Amino acid sequence: MGRFPAAVLLLVALPSLARAQGGLGSVDRRVDPARQVVVIVNEAVPDSVAVGLHYCRRRSIPEANLCRVRTTDREVLSWPEFREQVQKPVTRFLEKFPDALFLVPCWGIPSRISEENAENDDPKDEPESTVRTFVTNRDYACLDAELALLPRPARAIEGWIESDLYGRNERITAAHRLFLVSRLDGLTAGIARGLVDKAIHAETFGPAGEAYLDTRGLDKASPYGYTDEEMRLTLQVFAAYGWAIHHEDTEEEQDVSSLKNCLFYWGWYAGDWNGRQPFTFRTGAVAAHLHSCAACSIRTETRFWVGPLLSHGVTCTTGTVYEPLTAGFPRMHLIYDRLFQGYTWGEATAMGNQMLSWMAVFVGDPLYAPFAKGLRETQAANRDLATAGPRKAEMLLDSGDLDGAAAILRDIRALPAAFEEAADPAFLLRELAARRLQPASGTVDSVRTACAEGRAAALNADTKAATAAFERALKLSPLNFDANLSLGLFLLDADRAAQALPFFDKCARVDPADPALQVPWGIALGASGKFKEAIPILENAVAGGDPGGLGALGDCYLRAGDRPRAIATLKDAVARFPKDRKAWASLARAHRDSGDDAAAHAVLMEAVQIYPESVLDIAAYRTLWKDANVAAERAKLKKEREDIIWVLKDFDLPDFAPPTQGVWLEINRQADAARAEAGALVLGSIQEQALKVPGLPRLQCGNLSPSPIVLYLKGPCSRVVRFPAFAGQKGASREVGIWPGEYDVVLVVQKGGEKTTIVGTTTFHLHKEYGMTVSPGLGLEFPQR
Structure with missing residues (x-):
């Protein structure tokens, strides 16, 4: 991080906190998602589109607001690529949204623009200074910072621009001619996707946890003392809103993973994530670490800071993609202040960022506003419903008041998120449906306990004890979904599909659309010869995002006589699940039925590289070798068949007999x-x-x-x-x-x-x-x- 001479320090004069602060939750959230939010995805990266669609669903944003560009899947692109592949299509798209305020680039959209004109860096005709070296004529930038300035097209790309919103405390609208840009990003698409889920959870139930500030105890007159002094203003912010904060003010580097129950963190100045133990931030966490390269890559869980913070559960964070100088790093004390007042993350970051067209990137749902006006009372009621509601519903189920239990469970399910600290009501919902179809003799807790014992026994591979526990659960509640599903899965794993099917059919009476049922039910139907019934069930499961049914679906296509579709589906299955021995076997059979024995042999030789995992797998593994022998014989592969026969001879030797x-x-x-x-x-x-x-x-x-x-x-x-x-x-x-x-x-x-x-x-x-x-x-x- 560059040092500032006195002249440069004038650039970072602080807005008055006394003027900036309002009361906790004094600002209401005013966002019209259909008019004000545009989501940007890279259609060259399927997961980018998936993240964008998920965000639209969770925030009630019309799919028409999804702006699709096609660009590199790397984190950095050039200025010509940015102009042609991102800036132009986004600008055209925004013509349909004159009231747009929030832009949300999604995982797969690059975060950095590389330098275009390196030859004019550090102009010698200007007095020597840190700004001359690191700012003047520098044209590398954060992509999001350039998107933010699309309403102000007549400007140079070199250097930084002082923000007219920095330090303000007012509602930001389209009239300010600045887009509020925060991306959904991280090491994986799953992390990016989860950012909106975390934000909604914290808004629904309220963020809870501890706050930490890590400064270096520097004297204000020292080269970096001004930054240390500025960061300590965070203490005033948290005190003003009645939030206790732990302050470490020495040169010693603080291990972030040692912070207990961490919701807020602001510190400096380590180059990389320094956590040395497993650690997860509280849901709703807002955290940042000041370092020049905090966001030089976002798709990492160990290097720099933004990526690791996201990988460890942060909901919102910020960093810089290239050297920003301290003036170019967002001021977290201002961002925290505005969030506490009730502003959205997008608004708070705009008011806490001094330099535009520069290096700061913001990650997290820009609509996140967990302290917005009126939310505190709602959050308390939601926590009470989510924690006490399941027990009330359970008591009503035990008393036979199914309608009363249904009303409470319906209210719980209507919450925007499932409370992480409460019991999952899914078991109760399934048990409610089961008892509407057939009365139960046991209490809900007795059924739950029997199922829990069954799952514990199953984890220890004690099928006998597990079966007994689940059968006990069914004596108490004959249509209990969990027990029927588990018994069906045991039988299916033992290749007893016909015996498994009645258990899955009972599950289907309770909830035919349950995702946990779809694939095994379809597999059992197909293996029982009911492949025409199985095909639509498996197709729905695959279309719903569960590729685990691809192998069985391909096998059903094969049984239905559609060999081309079977081969295509089974190739997809083994590509996604290379250890799916059954899918390999079905693909070999499809090749064999098509008359291509050489291809069948090749596939089976791939399948035998998938070694058994338990003694129950050995019989199927033995069959693969026997099928490979037949395929080699038919394809007249003499040498290959001789090798297979050597293996088959071992099968019959007493030394290789598997245990019971x-x-x-x-x-x-x-x-x-x-x-x-x-x-x-x-x-x-x-x-x-x-x-x-x-x-x-x-x-x-x-x-x-x-x-x-x-x-x-x-x-x-x-x-x-x-x-x-x-x-x-x-x-x-x-x-x-x-x-x-x-x-x-x-x-x-x-x-x-x-x-x-x-x-x-x-x-x-x-x-x-x-x-x-x-x-x-x-x-x-x-x-x-």
Whole structure:
């Protein structure tokens, strides 16, 4: 950040806070989204359009207000690109919106314009100064800052322009001839999309949390002391509105991730995000860190500041895209002041930004106004409804007053956002629908508890206990959506689609449009031979944004005889979900049915690279190899078939027999218990070498240590191998046949009354053998033959 001589400091003379401040929530929000908001998206980037459409839906902005440009997907573009690809189409589009005030560039729109005329930088005919070096004739800029000045076209692009709105405290309208520009951006489109959701949540329930100011304790007379003094004005702002603030005023760099319950943060002067632990800002947070390069890239979660702040949950932030000098960085104390009064983020940033046509970028929903006049009382009522309402509705359900419960739940669902600190009413809504169709004998809480126990058991892969819990829930409430869905999913995962279908059909009676139901219901219908019924359900699910049904949809198209559509859909499925083994198998079948056995073989060889994840996957994995053998034979691929046959031979060897599901679960339980021992050592790398012929992986393991050892392999083909203490006997090593996949490897060495545990994770690949003999010093060696 450039230093300022005294002459330059005059540029940053502060507006009077006494004149600027009004009361908390004294300004109402006056925005007509249909007339005043234009959303700018890059139609060359599909996710940019998706973010823009989401914003329009959430803020009731007509889709006609979506301005589509086509430009680079990079963060920086040149002036010629800006003029032709952004400025001209946006200017033409704005002719339809004479009252436009807010412009919202979305993820995928560049944020920086590169320098056009570098040769005229630092003009020598002017007196030497910081401004001459960093401002005069400099024409790199923030793209949004140039959009803001579209109503003022007759101007030079070099240098900065003093803002006539800086420090004002008044409603901004189109008459001011300045667009209020704040973008929806971040590392990912998902982060950008979530900014409006966070803003609406905070407006609905009120922002809550702690405020932090991090200054450097500098003397006002020091080179950077003026900036430190200016930042300390934030203390006056927060005090004026009755908001306590934590102030750190030393040179020591403050770890932002250590700030508890953080809603507001304003600090300086680290170059990059300095958080050293997991951290999330409170919803509705407004935070910034003053640094020259705070926004040199926005699509990052570790470099600079704006990107990481967004990645850690901030709702609104600001930074600069190139060197701004301190005069060019927005004044957060003014922005906070205007927000507290009730102005929107877009208005507050305009009044807190001194320099136009310069480097400042603002990120967040420009309509965000959590302190607008009249919101405080509404927010309190909304919090009460969201927190106390579910319990009241539950009591009414238990008493049989379904209409009373429905009225409360309807009010909760009508809130603009779901309160993060309240119970999700979705379970109650589904249970209400179920009880309208069939009475329940148990309380809502007893049904919920049984479902929770079922989910916990399912997470531990204990299907038997999970099934029992969900069946208990159905005895209490026969049409409970969650229990029926879970039991259907268990059966579907076990390839028992016909038995799963009745459970999904019961779910459909309760809520046929529930997104969690669509894909599994469609899969079960298709696998049960009802592919014509399945197709529209799966098509709706995919159109609604759930591509998880693509594989099943392609399979249904295939069963319906539409091979071209099946192949196209299945290719899309495996491209999106390269580990969807069933989609690969269906694509191979589609090629086979089209007479292209070579293509079917190629697809199946891709599919067998998707290793099993549990013992339940092994049967399907075995089938892929058998189908690959048939395809190779039909395509007359002699060498390829010979390789496949070597693998098929391993299937029938006793050493490769997988455990039963019960044994598999027990080995996994023992491995987890051993792995949880305190003070475990880290397993070294397990040596490997290629097999002489293709086949399933082998593990040569043994014990040369003087202590007995237990080896646990937790994976798709879990094993437990026990070795006695080595006493010079033969047969100290043995070969263990396993199926390919990722395994937790746990070695337990028992030496007297002491136990040493060594743990690691390894993927055992096809056509490889691995060696791990434990040496006397507990190292790993490849067994000697």
